[in-house]
Amino acid sequence: MDKILSLLRENSQLSYSEIATMINEPEDYVEKQIKQYEKDGVIRGYRAVIDYDKVKNSGARAFIELKVQPKKDTGFDEVAKQVMSFDEVETVYLMAGSFDLLVRVKGESVTDIAMFVAKRLSTLDGVLATNTHFQLRTYKDSGMVLFDEENDEDQRSIIL
Amino acid sequence: MIDYESVINHKIKNIKPSGIRKFFDIASEMENVISLSIGEPDFNTPWHVREAGITSLQKGSTKYTSNRGLTVLRKEICAYFERKYHVEYHPESECLVTVGGSEAIDLAMRCLISEGDEVLIPEPSFVCYNPLVQMADGVPVAVETTEEDNFKLTPERLEKFITPKSKVLVLPFPNNPTGAIMEKHDLEKIAEIVLKYNLFVISDEIYAELTYNNKHHISFASIENMRERTVVVSGFSKSYSMTGWRLGYTLAPKPLTDVMTKLHQYAIMSAPTTAQYAAIEALRHGDNDIKKMRDEYDMRRRLVVKRFNAMGLNCFEPEGAFYAFPCIKSTGLSSEEFCTKLLKAKGVAVVPGNAFGDSGEGFVRVSYSFSIKHITEALKRIEEFLKELNEEKQHET
């Protein structure tokens, strides 16, 4: 992957000039590249990585497996589009394996999500079965470790 | 009551405790301290290397190894050294596996130095050489390196400190704390002096894998006529991020390796077995890990150096190791004052340059073995600190 992209993926707050220094390219080149990525839709946005375990009232989250009957012409796209259209749905992936769509859903509470699955997802035309997994704790998200073990960095030897 | 003072060996008593201890005691009592002071890689040991260690444990390889280290490991070390630095060593008789580069340095000192021998140590440099020379009854002689010379050791300076008692020269490049490297032509000039005065060399090449700007490390042993008068010290700590495994090695002509092995066998027996198995894997399949880490350090290096210069702290471009060594003389503060003030005002810990020898006065060591996020936060605070210092100064005048 391009160096600019991997740097931004780690930390989207780096400035053009910081990135330019790090990869030893002119600043305007970096700026042009990033603008191009944004234009081409390679970079879709910049967001914070939030540790929900530390946020009060941050609601509940679940992964839902959907078994789907593919349509003759459109395959899985049609169902996927319907699933996507709900605000509760954060991500939708088409999967290889024992089910077809993996959907990440957020809701106010576990019951809230359960109701959403029962009433909105499982009733969709083409959805054959659902399997809901509630998320309990986040250890790592987007490559970032959120699970703070006691930090032994301080024990690294000092002067040497 | 035992009078411990009278019991304790006089040489160890005379070794000064590290002067910056108190500085770090302050740091450890403060909250929200962000440190750029640590001299070890921030990466974990590559997984496949850890796994090789685990596998060796599962297989029950938990006994001592041969005193010199596992034969396979010594073969791999010699093959690696020839592949990278083009010097041949015989795995059976010229390679010794040690407990880190640290033990290797200690062995080399104790096996080369006799009472009163002078050991030339370029400074600023790593803190262990001086005390180990003293414990070996030698006399450390500091040879200053300067920013004007890019902190390289020059033959002119070296020659000034040579006396009839000069015996050993330590070559600590790539250098901790300056980040200086020695190129081939630099080493060749040193080699002339070494020959002229019949010196022996302990070449601490532990940072050999971490050089930048495409300047590949040149081993001092690869310089004409130097192999026979050099003990190469290296190890796994820095190149493979394996500090806690405690593994290093020496490469030296047979008669030297033999005596170092003799001492090692009595003092240590053998280097940690698990670490030796992991090191075999590192040497066989670790090139890519080194490259990844080096590329990452390089990005941080550029960032740090540029930012210091932009802040008005002149920072020479380090081409090795993972340290920057900015000059803080423009602030009018001494190294220790600068570090203590910075720590108290902004909670950023960097190491005063004089911890690495008097010639480090006026500089601070900044380690970039930290994540970009950590580094940028620390740099931001240092920048604020400098602004406030300036404002204070203007206030006074």
Ligand SMILES: Cc1ncc(COP(=O)(O)O)c(C=O)c1O
């Ligand atoms: C220049 C230098 N040599 C040797 C060592 C010793 O490393 P180890 O004993 O971990 O191999 C260090 C560690 O910081 C160092 O900086």
